[in-house]
Amino acid sequence: MKIKNIFSFIDKISFTYKTSILLFIIIGGMILIIILSQISIYTVKHDFDILFEKRTKPIIKLEAIKDAYVVNIHDTLHDVYHKNITLEQSYDVLNLGKQLIEKNWNKYLEITFSKEYETSLVTKIIKKFFIIGIPDKNKILQNSIISNINDKNKNIEVIVNEIISELSNKNYDAASSLIEHVNIEINTISIYITNLTNYDLKMAISERKDTQNVFNTLSMILNISIVWVFLFSIILSIVIIIHFKRLHFGLEEAVNEKTKELQALNDSLEKRIQNEVAGSRKKDLIMFQQSRLASLGEMIANIAHQWRQPLGSLMMIVQGIQTKMELGKLTPEIVEEKVNDAILLANNMSNTLEDFKSFFKPNRDEEEFSLKDCIKNSFELSKYVLDKEKIEFHLKILHDVKIHGFYNELSHVFLNIITNSKDALISKEHKRLIEITVKKSKNKIRINIVDNGGGINAKVLPHIFEPYYTTKYKSAGTGIGLYMSKQIIEKHMLGTIDCKNVYYKIANQNFENCTLFTITIPANKGDKNND
Template sequence: MRSWRCCARSTGSRSERRDMRIRVGLTQKFVLLGTLAVTLTFIVTNVVSYQWHRATILTEISEKPALIARTGVLSLDGGKVARFLREGRPHGEIAEALLAGLYGIRNRNDPRATVSLLVREPGGRRVVEVLSTEAGLLPRLVEAGDPRYETISAVIETQNAATSRPYETERGTFLSAYAPLGSGKEVLALLEVAYPINVSEALWETRGRMLLLSYFLGFLSTLGLAIYAARRFVVPLQDLSRAIQGMTQGDSTYPIRIRSSDEIGQLAETFDRMRTTIETQRRRLEEQRDALLRTKRELEALTESLDAQVEAKTQELKRALSKLKDTQTLLIHKEKMASVGELAGGIAHEINTPLGVIVTRIGYLLSVLQEEEPQSETIEDLEAVYRQAIRISKIIRSLLDYARQQPKPRRPVAVAPLVQGCLDLVTERIAPEIEVELSLPPDLPRVEVDRERIEFVFVNLLQNALDAMPRGGRLSIRGGEGNLQRSPEEVPVAAVVISISDTGGGIAPEHLPKIFDPFFTTKAPGRGTGLGLYISYQIIDEHRGELTVESTPGMGSTFTVTLPAMEAEGQGEGIEEDVYAWPDSGRG
């Protein structure tokens, strides 16, 4: 029992010594921190005191030259100054009198001051020092870049006295005060009082020594604190920092060699327990991370698959929308052309009867006048009316011919002989200056068509091509095989393609969209009805073919007829029926 008490007493003394070490360590820390705070306060106080004294000295010195300048201006004779400025001579009685006045200002106030008279350049901001109590300074120009220039400019603008900031010269550091001299609102000259401020150097040096002493004491205090902190704080904290860095790099085995009994030692123990906990959590997080990565890869694969499906559906919808728009445009065009054709046929039927009466009456009047008054001017007027009535009759006849045509049985026709026959019909209209180029393979597939109506189409296209080349050119007729797809939803079928090209003036781009509209023509007035291409387009459309045009202004035009080809079963026996000569209906 006694030994146990001794052991307990010994344990208690060790605990007390440990507490004492902790208290002593904290006390030392507070003492050092207090010393540092006192030192820093002493340094800051001296710096502030030095700056305050320096500012006070500068204020006292700056007020003295300003006072001398303001009182000196009042003592100068204004008349002499004005006369001196007018004469502009730095020597003479006036100049000597003014110079004596400058010396008087200096001697009455402070012999250390330098008093000068500065003359302003006419209309400018530069000034010239012309009179001074320091003759060795003359003459001197004050312009931009001079430390006094800014203050002088302010005096000229405000016409109020001002003092410059301290500036360095070969003679030392000076402050200059300026007072304006002039008449009315214009400053003609300035009185300068330059005052040396070197008298304050002794005070500045004393304050400088105090500051250096404060810096030295602060340095010693800081050095002592740094040594103590390095032993008590920095080294243990560096060990702890290395351990933390090792943990951030995945190494949790770095030893912590901190055996201190103060707060840093407690921090090291706490950190060691935290390291064990973090290592356990790190393993769990790695397992969760691996699981999340697997899930991420699965989601990315699923996302790529969904993106591909969405893209495929989007493209499919775009194609369907494009087909729908093309079909809608085609239907609108067909309805428009059918409505216009029906309307034109009805109008032509109603106009044809009264127009026949008009033509008959005009013919009768012409015959009567030619017998009774063959020299009458009325005959020429009636003949002009008769020609226009005949032209209207031809237009109406073309509309009625197209409107009255009944669908005829379609028969297989060989294309090459058909086109050759149409070319023979317009041979008389081919001028010697026109070169004909014909390229029609004899083995072209046959087409199932209404022969007479298809002949009308080719004859009309040939006539238009010849009319487009009044000065000659080249007429090209080419045939070949191709594919035909009238709308996106239709399956392409084999087709026969016939193109008729000319080297005329071409069709303007703004006219191309209207080239197949009824009554639209690019020919001169009286040369075309504007119905030929309209009727041709309707005929080809009824045969489930296509009639297209390509044109370049100045280069010519190409009209292409595409008709569905029959299944290959040999060539026809040629054109047996007579070719019907359709009237000239004109391009348009």
């Protein structure tokens, strides 16, 4: 009944207004969809940038403070007490340590409490209305730890001055007691700083989840907007069609009343055509919806698959820093190296979103790049997991090869195959090896990737490139990695990829049941067509 009333109301509107409203809904809807999509992209990018600035950089500052206490305060007092350095030399070192600690601590407080690193307005609105995120219950604990560190800083400064005074008066017994007291205070500060580091890491994980939820909410709003624009466009289109029909029927009856039988036949035929058109339109809508959902599902699955390896490597970096810190082997050089590696992985994860966003678009720009650099980059992203599992990597390439194509997509192919090799090698007790060999002929480039992980079951081998086919647990594999790799090589690189079990020589050792992936791509994109 309500639908009839709506159609009756719309039918009373003049034809000119109906047409104007339809154009307004279509144009306005498209503009709204574009604005929402741009807001979604900006919001996610902005929040990820804030997440890095607010949570990652403070951890670096905290580690620098710990190093300054150990190297500039603890070690210097030890050296001056044992007369390895003079009191005059210790003044400079202690003052430098004090400056470094004060600079990094002030920077940490500035980043932590600055309003500059807040999430975007869109994110705040969505979190408020959709109740996304949990309030930070540990804020009081963080403030308490910061207050304790401030007190310890002042206390250590006073004790250090007393130590220097006692050493100047050659009162070594009193100085020794004060040095032990300083060491205890430094250890206490190290514990406080570790707690702050853990707090920032937990908040980084929580805020990343919130950002993902915000992105999902924006996507839902965007989809709802698309549906509403589509529905209103259909309704007004139907009303306009009905208007044309009525005008058509009225004119035809006025012009030719004597052709009623023919008109009845035409009406019947027109109704059948309308039913067929409506049925065809319904089928098209269903197919469009299925295609859109399939593409969206595949994109999300691909992103999840490609993030699995970098996230594992990031976890290894954090654990490595913690282990070296516990062993007392953490140096600024190691911290800088680990931070650079983590930044590389984070940038790769960010690029993955854009790479898979345009994965099925044929009109992307290709580029010329070094195949050797592409392979090394893939192993660089996996090196922490490979090192952990004691897997050796060997690359054999006489001369670097420049190819024209999609760098990131080819890197994803190598990363997928490396991940599968790693999973196969984990359970093996013998020496674990992965080797890549690149050979270039006149028109083709052949890339062989082989591991000594025991090969692939003969029943499984024919199905490895099928989508969602996996022999791993669901938590460890999605079954789309090799399928995606095949799509990239065949459709985007105009090449071929196959796999087989072979007897192979790796690092001057012979192994049975090795898994060999062979990728063949044309040296020039036009070569495949010529072949």
